[in-house]
Amino acid sequence: MVEIAAPAGPFTLAQAWLDEMTTGGGYPDVAQLQRLAEALRADTVAYLDAAIAPDTPLAEQQPALTRMAADLPGWESGEVLPVDLDPDIETELVISVGIGGDPLLYAYGADGHWQVALVPWPDDMEVDPNLWPGAVEAQDLTGDGSAELVATYRLRGGSGVWDYVQVFRWTGEAFALLFRADLLTWAGESRYALEADPTQSGALQIALIYPHLYGLGFDHKMINHPLGRQVWRWDAGVGRFALAEMSVDLERSAWGDEFELTVEDRLRWLVNEGETRFRQGDYEAAWPWYDRTLALAETEAWEPVGEVPHWSAFAAFRRAQLLLLTGHVDEGRTAMQAVATMWERDAIFTALAQAFLDGYGEGGEGAAERAFEAMRAAVDLEKHFYYEGFGLLRYPMTAQGILFSGVASLPVSEWPRVGTFNEGW
Numbered sequence: 241m242v243e244i245a246a247p248a249g250p251f252t253l254a255q256a257w258l259d260e261m262t263t264g265g266g267y268p269d270v271a272q273l274q275r276l277a278e279a280l281r282a283d284t285v286a287y288l289d290a291a292i293a294p295d296t297p298l299a300e301q302q303p304a305l306t307r308m309a310a311d312l313p314g315w316e317s318g319e320v321l322p323v324d325l326d327p328d329i330e331t332e333l334v335i336s337v338g339i340g341g342d343p344l345l346y347a348y349g350a351d352g353h354w355q356v357a358l359v360p361w362p363d364d365m366e367v368d369p370n371l372w373p374g375a376v377e378a379q380d381l382t383g384d385g386s387a388e389l390v391a392t393y394r395l396r397g398g399s400g401v402w403d404y405v406q407v408f409r410w411t412g413e414a415f416a417l418l419f420r421a422d423l424l425t426w427a428g429e430s431r432y433a434l435e436a437d438p439t440q441s442g443a444l445q446i447a448l449i450y451p452h453l454y455g456l457g458f459d460h461k462m463i464n465h466p467l468g469r470q471v472w473r474w475d476a477g478v479g480r481f482a483l484a485e486m487s488v489d490l491e492r493s494a495w496g497d498e499f500e501l502t503v504e505d506r507l508r509w510l511v512n513e514g515e516t517r518f519r520q521g522d523y524e525a526a527w528p529w530y531d532r533t534l535a536l537a538e539t540e541a542w543e544p545v546g547e548v549p550h551w552s553a554f555a556a557f558r559r560a561q562l563l564l565l566t567g568h569v570d571e572g573r574t575a576m577q578a579v580a581t582m583w584e585r586d587a588i589f590t591a592l593a594q595a596f597l598d599g600y601g602e603g604g605e606g607a608a609e610r611a612f613e614a615m616r617a618a619v620d621l622e623k624h625f626y627y628e629g630f631g632l633l634r635y636p637m638t639a640q641g642i643l644f645s646g647v648a649s650l651p652v653s654e655w656p657r658v659g660t661f662n663e664g665w
């Protein structure tokens with residue numbers, strides 16, 4: 241055990257904790273991480289009281305700040321950042337120490353001494369040795385002339401990284417949370433940017449930029465995603481940031497503008513846009529996306545090559561369903577029969593089309609439910625898994641969505657899982 245006592249040198253307690261963890265070979269538990277936070281707080285107060293004057297402007301003490309940054313313990317280098325969060329306080333710092341599980345520290349001079357507060361963790365997360373201090377900046381986001389603290393904690397995982405971006409106002413006693421975004425870098429980078437708010441003089445809006453993931457559609461980590469963007473603006477009336485804009489740019493890759501979009505990418509995105517609406521039961525809104533899919537495939541004379549879904553076959557199937565679901569019985573029947581024969585080299589489309597027609601019957605009340613139920617009973621999607629690979633439906637982790645209408649029977653959370661890999665993303 242490390243006793244909390246006055247350190248004999250810079251960051252003695254935290255260094256002892258690090259030595260213990262390194263030589264002990266253990267994975268720090270919650271109690272040990274709380275001990276680290278206490279050690280760092282005590283060490284930081286002692287260091288600051290000894291090395292940096294709490295009542296002298298920090299701009300005049302830059303060499304001491306540089307020295308402090310170099311003295312910080314940790315597996316990685318840390319940061320000592322002068323900030324101005326409190327108009328009544330002359331000297332304020334945010335200190336980031338390069339140790340997983342370590343809180344960001346806010347230090348401020350008061351009555352000739354230094355006080356240290358912890359910048360809160362994401363409130364629904366346990367302290368975790370994989371949760372590291374991340375980017376920190378102080379900016380006036382609300383336009384009232386006082387800076388807020390933008391503080392990020394980063395959870396480093398195996399196949400992805402979460403950035404928990406939090407915006408705080410310092411009340412003089414505690415940090416009040418004004419905004420939080422959880423950014424996943426997984427299928428491409430997700431990040432935030434602060435931009436001038438065109439609607440409020442002096443305020444900054446928070447832009448979130450990320451690969452748009454179609455959770456309901458055909459999706460996959462290693463494929464190209466369109467650029468998603470959200471804009472959040474300060475709403476003084478409710479005292480928090482509110483979503484002002486959200487968009488998906490189908491002309492831009494989330495991997496960067498230098499990344500050339502393929503016809504395959506565009507078809508997949510168009511189908512996904514349709515799927516998002518279809519599976520919510522918004523048939524009118526879904527329809528144009530399948531039409532656009534079919535038009536693009538025809539214009540580009542697109543044919544599937546290798547292990548890709550047959551986007552135009554799928555769009556034709558959905559379009560025939562939409563005709564039937566919106567009461568265009570004769571036209572829908574003809575279109576569905578065309579799907580069954582057009583894609584007859586693939587058994588699944590023939591089976592799905594025939595089952596849908598059988599269940600639909602002559603239409604009328606309950607026809608949609610009967611049609612989807614008939615498909616579920618008739619088609620074993622297990623046989624159409626991606627890696628075992630046959631059939632024109634790929635990406636089986638979401639392929640079960642073809643069996644559900646969005647208005648019939650089951651909520652999304654109760655859809656049966658037909659794939660077992662890549663779950664949980």
Ligand SMILES: [Ca+2]
Binds near residue numbers: 326328
């Ligand atoms: Ca200040």
Ligand SMILES: [Ca+2]
Binds near residue numbers: 382386387388
């Ligand atoms: Ca402000």
